[in-house]
Amino acid sequence: MMKVWAMTDIGLVRQNNQDAYGVSVHEDSKSTICVVCDGMGGVAGGQVASRIAVDTFLCEIQKLLLPNMSPEELEKVSFHAVSLANQAIEKAADASEEYANMGTTLVSAVSYSEGVVITNVGDSRAYYITESGIVKITRDHSVVQTMVEHGDITAEEARRHPSRNLITRALGPDTVSQCDGYICPMETGSYLLLCTDGLVNTVTDQEMLFEVIHGDNPDTCLQRLLEISKKQGASDNVTAVLMRKL
Numbered sequence: 001m002m003k004v005w006a007m008t009d010i011g012l013v014r015q016n017n018q019d020a021y022g023v024s025v026h027e028d029s030k031s032t033i034c035v036v037c038d039g040m041g042g043v044a045g046g047q048v049a050s051r052i053a054v055d056t057f058l059c060e061i062q063k064l065l066l067p068n069m070s071p072e073e074l075e076k077v078s079f080h081a082v083s084l085a086n087q088a089i090e091k092a093a094d095a096s097e098e099y100a101n102m103g104t105t106l107v108s109a110v111s112y113s114e115g116v117v118i119t120n121v122g123d124s125r126a127y128y129i130t131e132s133g134i135v136k137i138t139r140d141h142s143v144v145q146t147m148v149e150h151g152d153i154t155a156e157e158a159r160r161h162p163s164r165n166l167i168t169r170a171l172g173p174d175t176v177s178q179c180d181g182y183i184c185p186m187e188t189g190s191y192l193l194l195c196t197d198g199l200v201n202t203v204t205d206q207e208m209l210f211e212v213i214h215g216d217n218p219d220t221c222l223q224r225l226l227e228i229s230k231k232q233g234a235s236d237n238v239t240a241v242l243m244r245k246l
Contacts, residue, residue: 001246002032002111007222011198011234018046019196019239020104022054029067031074033058034241035108038124038196040170045102049089049172053104056085061110074110074117075181082106082119086177093172103172106179107138107194109243115185116192116243121177122167125200127208128184129191134209137182137192141169159201186245194243198236202229218244 010017018039025032037053039046060081069077085106093099105122118126123140139145143166144158158164169178186192191212199208203225211224222240229238 008239020050041102049102089172103170202232
């Protein structure tokens with residue numbers, strides 16, 4: 001079983017919130033399903049793309065899940081739901097000139113008895129957090145991530161790089177939804193954090209670790225992370241979902 005907290009905030013600079021998130025529980029399998037998206041493509045387009053992705057992903061996962069699925073089966077189901085979300089965004093973009101260039105990132109988690117299956121497209125992230133430390137599970141599909149891997153810049157420099165918002169994969173613009181999947185076993189009492197780059201670019205991994213593990217109360221953890229983000233300028237929307245394995 002999972003306990004879940006979630007928050008989204010417009011931040012201090014943007015005029016609207018293009019992030020979206022969703023959380024649901026599958027009645028038969030008892031799987032917890034969480035998804036976070038960061039939209040792009042104009043003020044209206046970003047909001048529409050992220051909401052379509054969240055709603056489609058949750059709807060399709062609910063249809064496809066069965067009790068006692070293996071992690072590998074959950075991964076296939078998640079990939080299929082991401083593909084259908086991509087198609088739904090493309091369809092909406094084709095129907096309106098206003099939405100022609102819209103797209104969105106996506107990071108999701110579907111729980112099973114021993115942990116979660118994670119899927120990501122773009123640069124929204126999943127972190128696994130325990131008393132032993134914080135580990136980034138997902139790999140960003142971004143220009144700066146490629147630069148880090150080539151040794152051109154450090155991970156810390158990537159957080160402030162002028163090209164940090166350029167992603168190399170997204171739902172909507174890409175005809176085929178190329179997503180990555182990760183099977184992440186979780187200890188009882190450990191956490192999984194899904195978040196958009198609005199949090200990542202303003203709050204360090206160590207600050208996330210401290211607030212999740214050592215902060216006053218898990219119920220206010222995401223609010224504390226948002227406050228840190230705002231102290232650092234919060235130039236983007238900030239969205240996070242925190243899952244705790246019970």
